[in-house]
Amino acid sequence: METVNVKINGISLDVPKGSTILEAARLAHIEIPTLCFLKDINEIGACRICVVEVKGARSLVASCVYPVADGMEVLTNSPKVLSSRKQTLQLILSDHDRKCLSCVRSGDCELQKLCKDLNVDDETFYEGERNHYDLDYSSTHMVRDNNKCILCRRCSAVCEHVQDVGVIGANDRGFATNIACAFDMGLGETSCVSCGQCIAVCPTGALYEKDNTEDVFAALNDPEKYVIVQTAPAVRAALGEPFGLPIGTNVQGKMVAALRRLGFDKVFDTDFAADLTIMEEANEFLDRVQNGGKLPLITSCSPGWIKYCEHYYPDMLDNLSTCKSPQQMFGAITKTYYAEKMGLDPEKIVMVSVMPCTAKKFEITRDDQNAAGVPDVDISITTRELARMIERVGLNFLALPDEDFDDPLGRSTGAAVIFGTTGGVMEAALRTAVETLTKEELPNPDFNEVRGTNGIKTATYHVAGMDVNVAVASGLKNAKELLEEVKSGKANYHFIEIMGCPGGCVNGGGQPQQPANIRNSVDIRAIRAKALYDIDASMSIRKSHENPAVKKLYDDFLEKPGSHKAHELLHTTYVRRTINTI
Amino acid sequence: MGIKQKTVPFTGTRQQHDDLLKVISKHKDDKGALMPIMQEAQEIYGYLPIEVQTIISNELEIPLEKIYGIATFYSQFSLSPKGKYIISVCLGTACYVKGAGDISNKLKELLGIDDGECTPDGKFSIESCRCIGACGLAPVITVNDDVYGKITVDDVEGILAKYE
Numbered sequence: 172m173e174t175v176n177v178k179i180n181g182i183s184l185d186v187p188k189g190s191t192i193l194e195a196a197r198l199a200h201i202e203i204p205t206l207c208f209l210k211d212i213n214e215i216g217a218c219r220i221c222v223v224e225v226k227g228a229r230s231l232v233a234s235c236v237y238p239v240a241d242g243m244e245v246l247t248n249s250p251k252v253l254s255s256r257k258q259t260l261q262l263i264l265s266d267h268d269r270k271c272l273s274c275v276r277s278g279d280c281e282l283q284k285l286c287k288d289l290n291v292d293d294e295t296f297y298e299g300e301r302n303h304y305d306l307d308y309s310s311t312h313m314v315r316d317n318n319k320c321i322l323c324r325r326c327s328a329v330c331e332h333v334q335d336v337g338v339i340g341a342n343d344r345g346f347a348t349n350i351a352c353a354f355d356m357g358l359g360e361t362s363c364v365s366c367g368q369c370i371a372v373c374p375t376g377a378l379y380e381k382d383n384t385e386d387v388f389a390a391l392n393d394p395e396k397y398v399i400v401q402t403a404p405a406v407r408a409a410l411g412e413p414f415g416l417p418i419g420t421n422v423q424g425k426m427v428a429a430l431r432r433l434g435f436d437k438v439f440d441t442d443f444a445a446d447l448t449i450m451e452e453a454n455e456f457l458d459r460v461q462n463g464g465k466l467p468l469i470t471s472c473s474p475g476w477i478k479y480c481e482h483y484y485p486d487m488l489d490n491l492s493t494c495k496s497p498q499q500m501f502g503a504i505t506k507t508y509y510a511e512k513m514g515l516d517p518e519k520i521v522m523v524s525v526m527p528c529t530a531k532k533f534e535i536t537r538d539d540q541n542a543a544g545v546p547d548v549d550i551s552i553t554t555r556e557l558a559r560m561i562e563r564v565g566l567n568f569l570a571l572p573d574e575d576f577d578d579p580l581g582r583s584t585g586a587a588v589i590f591g592t593t594g595g596v597m598e599a600a601l602r603t604a605v606e607t608l609t610k611e612e613l614p615n616p617d618f619n620e621v622r623g624t625n626g627i628k629t630a631t632y633h634v635a636g637m638d639v640n641v642a643v644a645s646g647l648k649n650a651k652e653l654l655e656e657v658k659s660g661k662a663n664y665h666f667i668e669i670m671g672c673p674g675g676c677v678n679g680g681g682q683p684q685q686p687a688n689i690r691n692s693v694d695i696r697a698i699r700a701k702a703l704y705d706i707d708a709s710m711s712i713r714k715s716h717e718n719p720a721v722k723k724l725y726d727d728f729l730e731k732p733g734s735h736k737a738h739e740l741l742h743t744t745y746v747r748r749t750i751n752t753i
Numbered sequence: 754m755g756i757k758q759k760t761v762p763f764t765g766t767r768q769q770h771d772d773l774l775k776v777i778s779k780h781k782d783d784k785g786a787l788m789p790i791m792q793e794a795q796e797i798y799g800y801l802p803i804e805v806q807t808i809i810s811n812e813l814e815i816p817l818e819k820i821y822g823i824a825t826f827y828s829q830f831s832l833s834p835k836g837k838y839i840i841s842v843c844l845g846t847a848c849y850v851k852g853a854g855d856i857s858n859k860l861k862e863l864l865g866i867d868d869g870e871c872t873p874d875g876k877f878s879i880e881s882c883r884c885i886g887a888c889g890l891a892p893v894i895t896v897n898d899d900v901y902g903k904i905t906v907d908d909v910e911g912i913l914a915k916y917e
Contacts, residue, residue, distance in 0.1 A: 337816030344826045353821035354803050361818075751807045751817050 192234035213328035268318035281374035309357025326369035366475035367529030367680015405591030424573020442583030444501035449715035454732035475671025502547030527679035553681030585707035593675035646673035836878035845884030
């Protein structure tokens with residue numbers, strides 16, 4: 172690798188040619204603060220927090236985008252640099268709603284941390300005219316509060332460049348500049364897909380999910396209600412982060428213990444329904460292959476992806492699996508099979524889901540998601556909301572014992588837990604589909620070709636005399652690329668997995684936020700995914716069709732995958748939507 | 754929330770629509786096609802309402818928000834049509850100190866529209882301008898080619914009445 176020699180704060184070091192000053196400084200163990208910079212996504216050098224002095228340069232330069240050159244001398248913390256950063260922060264604060272005490276991001280706000288680190292001792296230094304914005308409550312899943320927005324544009328960059336949606340962006344100019352939708356529509360009036368990636372990258376409290384924690388507490392305190400919780404696979408790989416555990420720590424046992432102590436009547440696992448999804452989806456796939464059905468079959472677990480497909484590819488709705496998502500299947504089975512078995516009135520069950528996802532809040536409001544005549548799921552909260560509930564009741568999360576899920580809907584397999592990462596649904600489906608087709612046990616259940624954080628992964632498997640072409644995409648821009656290949660006839664896939672968020676649910680819009688300096692330097696998607704693959708590898712049962720509780724469900728209640736009853740309870744329909752409303 | 758700048762109903766014609774599609778197909782494959790298309794669209798329609806921006810968005814497969822962001826960034830783009838009578842209120846220094854701000858407010862109040870907008874009947878639009886070089890007559894407004902100088906807030910209603 173070609174290197175250049177630079178001097179950073181007097182320390183000489185060789186760094187790869189083409190590095191930015193920010194990257195070079197990191198190699199010298201100096202973390203230059205940033206605000207607007209998101210590697211590969213938002214490289215606009217606009218916020219001026221990362222400025223440094225370069226010897227010979229006319230003015231301070233933005234280190235996030237300024238490339239190093241041989242012999243360059245850089246000062247990252249000279250008095251001039253520090254005073255410039257402080258002034259920039261004071262100017263940002265002059266038009267910022269400083270209600271930090273009650274802010275949802277208090278404690279993990281990147282702006283707050285910078286102000287503290289840079290000793291901004293007078294937040295009213297440039298007090299003057301302020302913008303005042305109405306909050307946007309129009310979407311089902313989130314709130315936009317422009318009074319807390321610092322115009323870094325991380326949200327709009329992710330929305331447009333990563334998710335190919337682009338419903339938020341900068342409007343007007345100068346002091347009036349604000350991040351909003353076209354013609355100041357509410358987010359809920361646009362083709363927003365509810366993925367929440369904008370929330371995941373927001374440095375402040377300008378973007379956050381609609382909080383349903385009070386609804387959950389109200390249900391828990393209602394003696395008439397039987398409150399059941401289900402937790403998605405990816406939650407256990409990230410819930411430890413708000414409590415200070417390293418990224419990628421599996422906290423399944425403590426999570427279950429915390430939910431029990433919060434007062435849920437039953438603590439179940441969405442993984443059970445992931446296994447059930449595989450039974451239905453593998454059956455649907457084999458049926459389509461054998462009976463000339465619509466191919467490629469595309470997975471339907473990710474509600475952000477589903478909404479994207481409805482808005483942007485309405486002509487491909489027939490390719491979508493009709494399977495409800497695991498969240499919804501879980502609610503459906505709880506309020507039919509489980510209610511019947513336990514003699515519970517479905518009307519009195521409150522089904523709460525904990526999801527790494529904001530689109531799940533939208534999904535529970537969809538039509539055709541009420542198997543028992545009542546909504547399959549009543550309240551969907553994010554991983555972040557669960558962390559806040561745990562903090563609110565004073566549970567010492569780190570000291571909790573490891574506990575197990577309740578039976579029978581807490582039983583699951585290794586195939587189910589990898590649903591939380593890109594490629595996981597495909598791998599789980601392959602484990603079951605291949606064994607069903609060949610009627611032989613797989614020597615090794617790992618399908619390594621579909622693992623990893625690449626945006627698009629493809630593989631061909633030879634199964635029972637047939638070549639099965641599969642593809643996996645995560646992040647909606649990657650999904651678009653893949654779908655265009657399919658539409659143009661360039662690619663011929665039989666089965667496609669798509670997850671709305673880059674890296675899949677482990678990097679979902681409802682997961683704990685990690686600050687930009689972490690997101691820019693480590694791949695949180697891969698680290699959290701590893702936690703799930705490790706769980707999979709450690710489990711005695713790793714194939715969905717071997718889940719004893721699922722087998723019993725079919726024997727006692729559903730008969731067989733794809734049965735009439737299964738279709739009634741576990742499958743759904745989609746609607747055609749448009750991109751623009753006029 | 755809700756769509757703003759919707760004071761005048763859209764009355765685009767078939768001809769205008771065809772002209773716009775021609776412009777779009779002419780520039781479609783160019784790098785940076787959006788700006789020239791928006792400029793020519795404004796020449797065709799006189800302004801860029803949501804209907805026109807939506808056509809551009811659909812044809813170019815560019816998010817509507819991106820187009821709206823550009824339309825609101827550059828002052829040369831207008832989201833409202835011009836009225837039959839274009840009222841320019843000089844907000845240059847001399848007029849401003851002589852009370853042009855109050856006159857502008859009175860006009861907005863009487864017509865029920867904001868700066869840059871057009872009345873729903875398409876009759877009046879207001880745009881503020883900087884010095885028109887008639888500082889001796891401050892404060893000054895013009896209605897199309899008619900110039901009104903040394904006016905007071907009380908004169909505004911009478912001036913509008915001339916164009917009823």
